[in-house]
Amino acid sequence: MTNKYMYFIANWKMYGNLSSLNTLNKIIKFSKSKEINKGRLIYCPPYTLISAFSKKFKNCQIGIGGQNCHESISYGPYTGSVNAKMLKNIGAHFVIIGHSENREKGENDKLINLKIKNALLAKLKVIFCIGETLTQKKKKKTEFVLSKQIKVGLNSVKNKSNIFIAYEPVWSIGTGVVPKSKDLFKTINFIKSKFKDKSPKVFYGGSVNPQNINDLKEINNIDGFLIGGASQNTKKFIDIVKKTYT
Ligand code: PGA
Numbered sequence: 336m337t338n339k340y341m342y343f344i345a346n347w348k349m350y351g352n353l354s355s356l357n358t359l360n361k362i363i364k365f366s367k368s369k370e371i372n373k374g375r376l377i378y379c380p381p382y383t384l385i386s387a388f389s390k391k392f393k394n395c396q397i398g399i400g401g402q403n404c405h406e407s408i409s410y411g412p413y414t415g416s417v418n419a420k421m422l423k424n425i426g427a428h429f430v431i432i433g434h435s436e437n438r439e440k441g442e443n444d445k446l447i448n449l450k451i452k453n454a455l456l457a458k459l460k461v462i463f464c465i466g467e468t469l470t471q472k473k474k475k476k477t478e479f480v481l482s483k484q485i486k487v488g489l490n491s492v493k494n495k496s497n498i499f500i501a502y503e504p505v506w507s508i509g510t511g512v513v514p515k516s517k518d519l520f521k522t523i524n525f526i527k528s529k530f531k532d533k534s535p536k537v538f539y540g541g542s543v544n545p546q547n548i549n550d551l552k553e554i555n556n557i558d559g560f561l562i563g564g565a566s567q568n569t570k571k572f573i574d575i576v577k578k579t580y581t
Pocket of ligand 1: 508509563
C-alpha cells in the first residue's frame with residue numbers, strides 16, 4: 336500500500352472519437368471523490384480530442400496532454416504536424432515525447448531533444464519516454480541504452496522541474512509482460528541515479544492493468560504509471576488508481 340502522490344497517465348494512442356466523451360463522466364466523478372487519495376490523473380487523447388477533453392475537464396483537476404509534437408516551435412509548412420505551442424493553445428498541460436512507437440518510426444534521441452526543449456519553451460510539462468528493446472535487454476544493454484537516451488534526450492536542458500520520465504521497456508508495451516519487481520526497482524533506481532541534483536519523477540509504463548497493479552504499487556521508487564490499453568476502459572483505469580491506494 337502506498338500513500339504517495341502518484342501520477343496516472345492515460346495514453347489513448349490512436350483510439351477514441353467524440354462518442355468517447357460520454358465515458359469521461361465516471362472519471363470526472365471519481366476525480367472529485369476521496370478515493371483518488373493522492374493520485375493525479377492526466378489524459379493524453381489523440382490531437383483531435385484534446386480541445387473537447389479540455390472543455391470537459393474544465394471544472395476538475397484532471398490534466399490533459401498531447402501524445403507527441405513537432406520539433407519546431409514556429410509555425411511552418413509541415414503537413415500533418417502540430418507543435419507544442421498549438422497544444423498549449425488548445426488546453427494541453429503535458430506532452431508525451433519519445434514514445435517507442437514514434438522512435439520505431441525514426442525519431443532519434445537528437446530529434447527528441449529538440450522536441451523536449453521546444454515543448455518546455457511552450458510551457459508544457461514533458462513526459463519523456465525511454466526504454467530498451469527486447470534485443471537490447473537480451474544483450475544486457477539496458478543501462479547503456481537508457482543512459483544514452485537520457486544524456487542526448489536531455490542535452491542542455493538545465494531546468495528539469497517540468498520533466499517527468501516514463502520508463503517503458505519496449506517488450507512490455509501491449510504484450511501483457513511486465514518486468515520482475517526487483518529488476519524494475521533496480522532500473523528505476525538506475526534512472527534516478529543519472530541525475531546529480533534532484534531526479535525527475537520516474538513513471539513505469541508497459542501493460543499496467545488492474546491485476547498487476549497490486550505488485551507494481553509495492554515498488555516504492557515508482558512515482559506513477561503511464562497506461563495505454565487499460566486506460567481506454569474507464570472502469571479499469573479507476574480500478575488501477577483505487578488499488579494503488581488500498
Ligand atoms: P500499454 O501501453 O499499457 O498498452 O502497454 C503503454 C504505453 O504505450 O504507453
